[in-house]
Amino acid sequence: MxxxxxxxxxxxxxxxxxxxxxxxxxxxxxxxxxxxxxxxxxxxxxxxxxxDPDQMEDEYFLTQYRCKKGIFSHETALYFHDLTDRTPFQLMLTIPSGYNTRLLKEKEKFKFFYIAERLHTIGRIAMETPFGHQVYVYDKERTICDCLKKKDQLDTDLVNEAVKRYMKTPGADYSKLLKYADVFNIKDLVRKYMEVLT
Known part of the structure; x- marks a missing residue:
C-alpha cells in the first residue's frame, strides 16, 4: 500500500x-x-x-478541535439530545473561567459560557455529531440545569419546550437532575419547573 x-x-x-x-x-x-x-x-x-475534499465540513468537530476545552452546552446540547428541533445557528460552548480561545472573537458564530474549572467536566459525555465524529457534550441533566440557570440569556420558549420534552423522555434521571441542581445552586428553580411541568 x-x-x-x-x-x-x-x-x-x-x-x-x-x-x-x-x-x-x-x-x-x-x-x-x-x-x-x-x-x-x-x-x-x-x-x-x-x-477528504468530498466530505461535508463538520462544524461541531472542527469547533472542538479549535477549542480543546470547549464542551457543547445550552441550546447546542439540547439539539444533540433531541430536546429541540431547532438547528443551532450559534454554537454554544462552556469553557473554564480564564481559558482563552481565539474563537471568542467570532461572536456571530459562537457563544461561550464560563464556569469554575472544578465544575467544568461534571456531566461531560462523548456524543456523535451528525457526521459521525465524536465530540464532548453535557448530558441531558446538566444541560437542563445550565439552560434553567441562564434562561434569561437564552430563548425562553425553547428552554421551556426542552424541559417539557425532557420530563417526557423515558429514562430521564430526576435524582441526577436534582443532584446537579444542588451543585449549581438552583435546586428551588429546578423543583419549581418540575412541579409546574409534570
Missing part, C-alpha cells in the same frame, strides 16, 4: 477527517500530506487537520 493509499484509507476510517498526528502514527510522512494537499487530493482545515 502506498503512503497515498494509506492516507485515503485513514480518511475513510476516520469519516473524512485526519490529524497530522494520526497520519504520523500510521507511518505517513508529512511530505505525503503536503503533496496531496498541494494537488487538491486533501483539504487542509487548520494547522495539522486534513479533510
Amino acid at each position: 502506498t503512503q497515498k493509499d494509506l492516507v485515503t484509507k485513514l480518511l475513510k476510517d476516520n469519516k473524512g477527517i485526519l490529524t497530522s498526528g494520526e497520519a504520523k502514527e500510521a507511518g505517513v510522512a508529512y511530505k505525503t500530506l503536503q503533496r496531496m494537499y498541494q494537488v487538491g487530493e486533501i483539504e487542509k482545515l487548520e494547522q495539522g487537520l486534513y479533510m
Whole structure:
C-alpha cells in the first residue's frame, strides 16, 4: 500500500477527517500530506487537520478541535439530545473561567459560557455529531440545569419546550437532575419547573 493509499484509507476510517498526528502514527510522512494537499487530493482545515475534499465540513468537530476545552452546552446540547428541533445557528460552548480561545472573537458564530474549572467536566459525555465524529457534550441533566440557570440569556420558549420534552423522555434521571441542581445552586428553580411541568 502506498503512503497515498494509506492516507485515503485513514480518511475513510476516520469519516473524512485526519490529524497530522494520526497520519504520523500510521507511518505517513508529512511530505505525503503536503503533496496531496498541494494537488487538491486533501483539504487542509487548520494547522495539522486534513479533510477528504468530498466530505461535508463538520462544524461541531472542527469547533472542538479549535477549542480543546470547549464542551457543547445550552441550546447546542439540547439539539444533540433531541430536546429541540431547532438547528443551532450559534454554537454554544462552556469553557473554564480564564481559558482563552481565539474563537471568542467570532461572536456571530459562537457563544461561550464560563464556569469554575472544578465544575467544568461534571456531566461531560462523548456524543456523535451528525457526521459521525465524536465530540464532548453535557448530558441531558446538566444541560437542563445550565439552560434553567441562564434562561434569561437564552430563548425562553425553547428552554421551556426542552424541559417539557425532557420530563417526557423515558429514562430521564430526576435524582441526577436534582443532584446537579444542588451543585449549581438552583435546586428551588429546578423543583419549581418540575412541579409546574409534570
